[in-house]
Amino acid sequence: MTVRKRPVRSGYDPRIGPVLGLDRPPESEIGPGERLALNGMGSFDWNLDRGTLELDAAGLKVFDLRPEEFDSRPESLVLRVSPEEGVRLDYALRAAIQAGHRSYGGYFRITRRDGAKQWTHTQGTILRDQRGNPYRIVGIVRDATDELTQAPEVQPAPPAEERQSLAPIVRLTTEALSRAVTVEDITAVLTGAGGMERFGADGLALALIEGGKLRYIGVSGVAAPLGGLPPTRFDGTLPLGEAVMTQQPKFVHSLTELAEQYPACVAFVTGLTGLGLEAAAFLPLVAQGRSIGGFSLFYRSGDVFTHDHRELCAALAAIVAQSLQRAMLFDREREFATGLQSAMLPRDIPRVEGAGVAVRYHAASSGREVGGDWYDVVALPQNRVGLVVGDVQGHDTHAAAVMGQLRIALRAYAAEGHPPSTVLARASRFLAELDTERFATCAYAEVDLAGGSVRAARAGHLGPLVRHTDGRTGWPNVRGGLPLGLATAVDLHEFPETRLDLVPGETLVFCTDGLVEERGLDITVGMEALAEAVRDGPEHHEDLADHLADNLWERWGSQDDVALLILRRDPDPGTSGAPRMHSYVHQADPEGLADARLALRQTLEAWELPELADDVEVAAGELLVNVLLHTEGGAVLTLEVLPEPVRRVRLTVQDRSSVWPRRRSPGEAATSGRGLLMIDALATHWGVEPRGDGKAVWCEFGPETQRSLLG
Incomplete structure (x- = not known):
């Protein structure tokens, strides 16, 4: 007996893909999006005018993003795309736009949710308006890990001894510039310690466009003479100006040939060759399709311009341009803000x-x-x-x-x-x-x-x-x-x-x-x-x-x-023949009384009247204590020399109380009331007079002053 095997029927589940034992769905049920998803491919629509980037479900899956993690902004892809990879993609796109290409593409790596690295490929069509300006990019993204793993020859690399490690240098530069806020900060990063070393250069010059001219704002190394040059027009007569004008980098292996091509820079080239320099790179600084300045690098050998080194220069120039654009915006806004504040x-x-x-x-x-x-x-x-x-x-x-x-x-x-x-x-x-x-x-x-x-x-x-x-x-x-x-x-x-x-x-x-x-x-x-x-x-x-x-x-x-x-x-020192000192004793200052008495003694010694210091200090202590205990404010103390034939000093203590002191006759057991008796015994004259909303008690001391209460 012949046993006939039941045929195995293949089918398709849109959630998990092809399966066995299921009915095959009609062709009409597999749409274009599903066809892309079957091949691990998603699509995107990037509106350059509005700055929005739309990813379909398959595109989100390629980037390992959940719908709620992506807000249709290109910047949000930083969750998966590192800054170094972002710079490479930006450079590739900018180069395609500047060259007038209809499309662009490139490979890059993303970091998935679990930390795994994934090679990804993107391909986009650049849509332009009637003037040729790009306004929209529509394309696809796909997981290219298997492709590159199985066929590493897709992107052959130069020999190891000719390669520079791009990622670490870009990362370090990005980190240094991320802390720079103003244009001055960025200039300091580039011309300071380690600035030229990032490019392997012997000289560096940074210039910005101001009023239709290039003005050098930062130089280091052998490029230092450029710092003294006046602003120059970027009309193609100089290599950096031409690079800025065309937005295309220019790598020169021989400075001698450069002088022949640009007669206006013969003198400067002669100076560079005299220092043993042979090559130069002139890089435009382009941000959002607009030139904002230029970057010059000088080298002792033209052999430095390998494929990787050119890529390194282009990547760093893109980072510098983005940082400068941000800093220039910050400086303008800050100037406006501080100007507004000053006007107020x-x-x-x-x-x-x-x-x-x-x-x-x-x-x-x-x-x-x-x-x-x-x-x-x-x-x-x-x-x-x-x-x-x-x-x-x-x-x-x-x-x-x-x-x-x-x-x-x-x-x-x-x-x-x-x-x-x-x-x-x-x-x-x-x-x-x-x-x-x-x-x-x-x-x-x-x-x-x-x-x-x-x-x-x-x-x-x-x-x-x-x-x-x-x-x-x-x-x-x-x-x-x-x-x-x-x-x-x-x-x-x-x-x-x-x-x-x-x-x-x-x-x-x-x-x-x-x-x-x-x-x-x-x-x-x-x-x-x-x-x-x-x-x-x-x-x-x-x-x-x-x-x-x-x-x-x-x-x-x-x-x-x-x-x-x-x-x-304004100080009131009096005159040389009649000097004067002032001091204020605050009621809440516990050390003020001691400080005032010390100041009086030092002042009298400076006036060459030390013999009066004891009497004046005792009298001042009595008057100040009376103010601090019996009024609600502090006391102003004034000591001055009276310009008379016989030199005398006057001590005045002013307070805000309207109650005048009264002389009393305290008993033997009294603990207070002797202040004015002591003043009367120590001073030659004393009195009370109104001052504003308060009063002033004064007393005078001279050679005839009684030296002691027991004398």
């Missing part, structure tokens, strides 16, 4: 009688956004001046616009004569009424330059730093309220004032937090650094501002905008 700040600082004022503004070195930091100086009647520093939340043009409006409003409120507490309260309401959700911090102080009194208030901002006449620095405890805008939102418009005294020769320093704050560190670290820099800095206000800029901006203010305002009250 006051153009001129008014001159004030009795004090020197210095202001500085420093834009953040990282980031291109404009900030909301500002300063202002408002001239007020009766020899008073208003000092303002502030910072609007955010770093964008909206913050700058809000800052400009708020600065003008606050200036108007100050000019109307309102006290600091009212100025800040009105400014807070003004900011809350603007169509913005931003808030602002601010510090405002009104300084009476005639008497030295200071009324200060804060709105979530740092108070002023004070440098005293003896060099000591301190942060007075200036009370404050909530930031402007936020205070109105929660209906807390209280901005309490703090009264200070600024004696002749003392300095107020206001700044925004960018000068004292750094990420990861407590703000007190920066405040201590600022206090130290002010203490060690020069006395003149302009010199001090420069000192702080040179020593602190690179350390603390590089990541944020900084506004700095300094006011120094």
Whole structure:
């Protein structure tokens, strides 16, 4: 008996491909996309105008991407395509476009999800408009691993001894340029240590197109003389200009032949050959189809131009061009941002009688956004001046616009004569009424330059730093309220004032937090650094501002905008025959009393009156203790020599209390009340007189002064 075998029927499952034992589907059920997928091939549609890249399902599979991982942007392929491979593909595409080819193709490697390396092939058709400009590329991508593994001869390589390792050099250059932000940074990378070595060159020159001419911005090695050349036109009379104009690299094996072809560069070529150089490469810097500059490399041997070395030069030139384009855009945007910020700040600082004022503004070195930091100086009647520093939340043009409006409003409120507490309260309401959700911090102080009194208030901002006449620095405890805008939102418009005294020769320093704050560190670290820099800095206000800029901006203010305002009250040393010293003792400064007594003794010794030091020091201690214990503020201490035939010194202690001292007769067991008795015994004369909203107690000492309470 003959057994007939049942025929095995083949079939197709669109999910897993051909299978056995299934019915064969009709031909109409296998579409074009499925035919490509059967061969591991996907398609793409790249719209150059919109910058979008569409991949079909099979194309995503080739790149081992899930649909949610790809957002139709070419940059998103960085998940699978390394920067080095991307540069090679970009170079191949650019070369095809420049040559007018209808298509382009190339092999590259991707890294799959599991870390495996996969050879991939792409082939695309370049669609052009009527002017010949490319606007769309439609093509395919496929897994070419088996093809290249089984047929390595597809891409024969030069002998190993003639090859340069492309990937490491490109990677190192890409890493170095990725940290470069400005054109100056990129120039430093190329002309600095290791710049020429990446190309194996003996000389390097970088030029950019500016106003229709090539201007050399960076040179190194034997190309140094190019740095002194004026901008030149790229009209084909010079090899670099021709490379830039045609967007085609030019490799020259003999500089002698170069001089014959380009007579305009005979003198320079003669100098190069005298140094033993024989060859040169002139590379265009092209970004998005537009020439932005050129790159010249000089070598001692023309044998260096192997296939791999040409590929290396082209790849690095493409990387440099992309980095320069990014940096040029950054520089333009930053110039616009800093210009806008400067336009929002006051153009001129008014001159004030009795004090020197210095202001500085420093834009953040990282980031291109404009900030909301500002300063202002408002001239007020009766020899008073208003000092303002502030910072609007955010770093964008909206913050700058809000800052400009708020600065003008606050200036108007100050000019109307309102006290600091009212100025800040009105400014807070003004900011809350603007169509913005931003808030602002601010510090405002009104300084009476005639008497030295200071009324200060804060709105979530740092108070002023004070440098005293003896060099000591301190942060007075200036009370404050909530930031402007936020205070109105929660209906807390209280901005309490703090009264200070600024004696002749003392300095107020206001700044925004960018000068004292750094990420990861407590703000007190920066405040201590600022206090130290002010203490060690020069006395003149302009010199001090420069000192702080040179020593602190690179350390603390590089990541944020900084506004700095300094006011120094003119010193009052008297004359050579009648010298004078001033000092302020703050109520919250526990060491102020001891420092003041020491300063008095040192001053009297400098005036050659050391015999009066004991009496003056004791009297000053009694008067200062009385102020610090029985008033709510500090004391201004003045010591001066009276210009009379008999030299005497006068000690004056001024405070803000209207209560005059009374002489009392304390009992034997009393622990207080003897201060004026001691003053009366030590001084030749003493008295009390009104000063502004307070009083001043003075006493005089001379040769006839009683030397001791027991004398």
